[in-house]
Amino acid sequence: MQEFTQLFIALDETNKTSAKLAALQAYFQHAPPRDAAWAVTYLTGRRPKTPVNAGQIRRWAALAAGIPDWLFDESYEAVGDLAETVSLLLPVEGKSAPLTLAQWLEERLLPLAGKTEEEKQLAIQTWWEELDQPGRFVFTKLLTGAWRVGVSQRLVTRALAAALDMEADVIAHRLMGEWQPDDSFYAFLQEPDTSDADVSKPYPFYLAYPFDDEPTSLGEIGSWQVEWKWDGIRAQVIRRGGQIFIWSRGEELVTERFPEIAEAAKLLADGTVIDGEILAWSVEENGAVLPFSQLQRRLGRKTVGKKLLSEVPVILMAYDLLEWGGEDRRTTPLYERRQQLELILTKLSDHPVLRLSPVLVGESWRALEQKRQESRERLVEGFVLKSKDSAYGVGRKRGEWWKWKVDPFSADVVLLYAQRGSGRRASLYTDYTFGVWQGDQLLPFAKAYSGLSDAEIREVDRFIRQNTLEKFGPVRSVPPKLVMELHFEGIRRSKRHKSGIAVRFPRIARWRKDKPPEEADSIETIMALLPASERNLQ
Amino acid sequence: MILAPDDKGLYCPAGDFHIDPWRPVKKAIITHAHGDHARPGSKSYLCALPGERPLSLRMGGSVQTLAYGERLTIGNATVSFHPAGHVLGSAQIRVEVGGEVWVVSGDYKREPDSTCELFEIVECHTFITESTFGLPIYRWQPADQILNDIRSWWQGNAKDGKTSILFCYVMGKTQRIMAYLKKYENDIGKIYAHGALQQMNEAYRQSSVALPTAPNPVDMEAKHNFSGALIFAPPSAQGTPWMRRFKKQVTGRASGWMRVRGRRRRLAIDRGFVLSDHADWPQLLQTIADTGAERIIATHGSTATLVRFLREQGLAAEAMVSTPWEEAEEM
Structure with a gap:
C-alpha cells in the first residue's frame, strides 16, 4: 500500500507526462502483479463498487475527528477533496500498516459489502487510525473513487509496456480483454505468444504534415495523389482471423461503436487492413458528408441505439490499404496500394458503407487550387497531398504526405482553466483558457468563448465542476483532458502573452473527443504558422 | 471596553495608545515586525526588547523597547510584553486597567523555536487570539x-x-x-x-x-x-x-x-x-483553554469558524469587527 500511496502522490504532484510515465513505470517494475493489477483497475477507471458512500465517509470522519458536521463541511470547502479532507482531519497519525494494496482491497475493503453499517463504520475508522496521513488519503481515495491524477489508459499502457518490456499495442489489446486482478496479471500481459493480440494489432498511423508553401514547390502535379481532407475520425479497420477490429487514432478500440462499419468489413478478405476516415454520412441525396458535430453524437458512448444508428449513419472513407493477403504492404508504393484498394472496393460493388476516397485530378496546381476553395462548402478541411511513390510511414513526417488545409488557422489545444461567463451564460463555465505543449508541459496559449453548442457547453461545464483541481477567485483549473480544435484568423508574436504569440478571433471549431491530450499541438507547430518574417525572431 | 477597534486600529482609551495600528497614530505598541502588524508612519513605536532590531529595520527609525515581563504604566493602563513564540521579539501584549486583564496574542505558536523565546501562557479575562489556521485540517507535525x-x-x-x-x-x-x-x-x-x-x-x-x-x-x-x-x-x-x-x-x-x-x-x-510559525488548530484550542479567559475575540484568519466552534463549546466568543487585514496571508 505504501508503494501505491507514493505512486499516487507522485502522479498527483506533477503535470509532466514524462514524470507520470516514469513514476508508473517504476511502480510496475517493483509492484507484485496482484497489486499492479489492482492499480491498473483503479487508474483506468474500472474500480469495483465500494461498499460505503460519500455521505457515510463524511459522517464517520467528522465523528472520528470529534468535530460537528458543519465544521467538516467548512474544512472540505477549504480543501476541495473529500479523501484529502478526511486524511487531514483525523488527529491520530498511525504508521502505515504493512499490507499490500491487494490485501487492503481483497481482505478488507471488498468484504465489507455484506456487513452492517455499524461494522463498516468501526472497520473504516480503525483503518484510518492505522495509517499515516498520505496513506489515509489514498485509502480514502479508494473508497470515494474520484481519481483525477491525469493518467490516461494510454499512459498506463505505455508504462506497463516499458516495465514489462512488451509492445504497447499488445498490452493495449490485452488490457481490453478479460482479466482479473490476480497473481497471473503480469504473466497474462507478458505471454510471449502474442498471436492473440497480433490479430487485432493496428499499424501506427501515418500522418500528413501541414503544408504552407506554394504547391508548385512540390514539382510535377502528376507525381501527387490529391484527396479531400475529410473531417471525421481517422481509423483502421482490421479484418483478421475471422474477426473485425476498428481502432481510432486515439489508439482506442472502437469496434462496437460503429457496428455498420464492422458489419461491412466482414465482406473483406481475411488479412486486410484499411486506413480511412469514419464520417457521418447522409444516405438521402445520394450521400454527402454530415458535419462533424453529427458524428460527435456517435462518440462518447460504448454502444449505439437504433435511433441514433438511423439518424447518424456512418461510413468509412477508405484512404489506404496497409495489409492485404495477410501481408504488411506499407512499403509498397502508394500508387500500387491504391490500385489494390480500388480493386477490393470495386469488387464490393460500391458498398454504401465502405467508400473509396476520391482522387482529385487537375491539369495544374492552379486548377486544383481553385477546387480547393470549395473545401468549406464541401465540409472538408482542404486537401491531402500524397507522393504517389510514398510508403506508409510512421508518425508525422515532412515531405511525402501533406495536409493542405484551407484557412482559417487551426490548432488542437487542451483546456486548462475556465471562468464563468456573463449574461445568459452567467451560471456556466464558458470562458476557457487553452494550452499547447511545450516539451511535456502545457503552456497557456489562447482564450476562447464561443463555438460550442449549448449542449456541449453544459457538458464542459459539468466536467469543470466535477474535475476542478483548484479555484483562484472566479477561475478554476482542470486536469488537461479536453481537447478542442481552435480556429483563428491571424497570428503574430506578442510580448504580452506567456506563449509569446497572440491570435486573432480564436473560437472553438469543435470538441475533439477523439483526440487524447498528448496529441494536442505543440508551441513549435503553432510557431510554424507565423508569417515567415516573424518565424525566426526571438 | 479596555480595547476596541477604531478607524486606525485596536485602541486603548485608558492609555491612549493603539496596538498594531493599520494607520499612523501617536503611540503604537507592536506585537511583532511583520507587515500586517507593524506599519510605518506612527509617531512612536514600542515593542518587546528582542524585537528592537527587526522593528526598527522595518519602521526605518528608532523604537522604544520593554523587556518581556516588565510592566509599564501608560495613563491608566499597565502594559507588559510576553513571548508569543512566533518570531524574534514577537510578543503577546497584556493590558491591565482597573484589575481587568486583556491579552492581545499577536501571532503565536506553541512549539519551541531556536530563534525566539517560547510562548508563555498569560492568564487573562479577555483573550484576543489570531486564527490564521483556524480549521481542524491544520495540524502540524513536530x-x-x-x-x-x-x-x-x-x-x-x-x-x-x-x-x-x-x-x-x-x-x-x-x-x-x-x-x-x-x-x-x-x-x-x-x-x-x-x-x-x-x-x-x-x-x-x-x-x-x-x-x-x-x-x-x-x-x-x-x-x-x-x-x-x-x-x-x-x-x-x-x-x-x-x-x-x-x-x-x-x-x-x-x-x-x-x-x-x-x-x-x-x-x-x-x-x-508544512512548517508554520502559527498555532495549528489544536494549539489554538489549547491556548484558549490555558489562558482561562472568559471571553475570546478572534481576529486574523478563520475568525467566523473559530468563533462558531468556541460558542458551541459554551465559550463567550466573538469576531473582531472592522479589521481591514487581508484574509489568510501567513507570515
Missing part, C-alpha cells in the same frame, strides 16, 4: 521532523548536483530554518540568501541569533557554480529572471498552507514543507 525533511531534501538535491531554492517569508521562517541548518553548512553545501533577506538576517545576527554564512548570490562572480547549494528566497522571487542563474534547480516552499495539496500545486513548486 517541527524537528519537518526541519529534518528540509535538510534531507537539500542533501538529496545536492547529491544530484542540483540547486535547492527554498521560498520562505523574509522574517522568521527564513531565519528559523537557517538557524537549524547552521550545523550542516559545511557538510552539505553552501547557503545563500536572496538580497531581500540580507538585512533581516543581519538584524537577527545582531540580536545574537546564530545563522550560517549566507551571501547574496548576486554578489558572486559571473557563472558561479551553485550546484549543491541551498538558496533562501522570498516567495516573490519565484519565476523572476533572478532564478535563471541557478541551473538544475529544485524549488521548495515552507509554510503552513502547504498542508493542503491544492495550495502546493497552485504554487507550482516541487516540494512543500
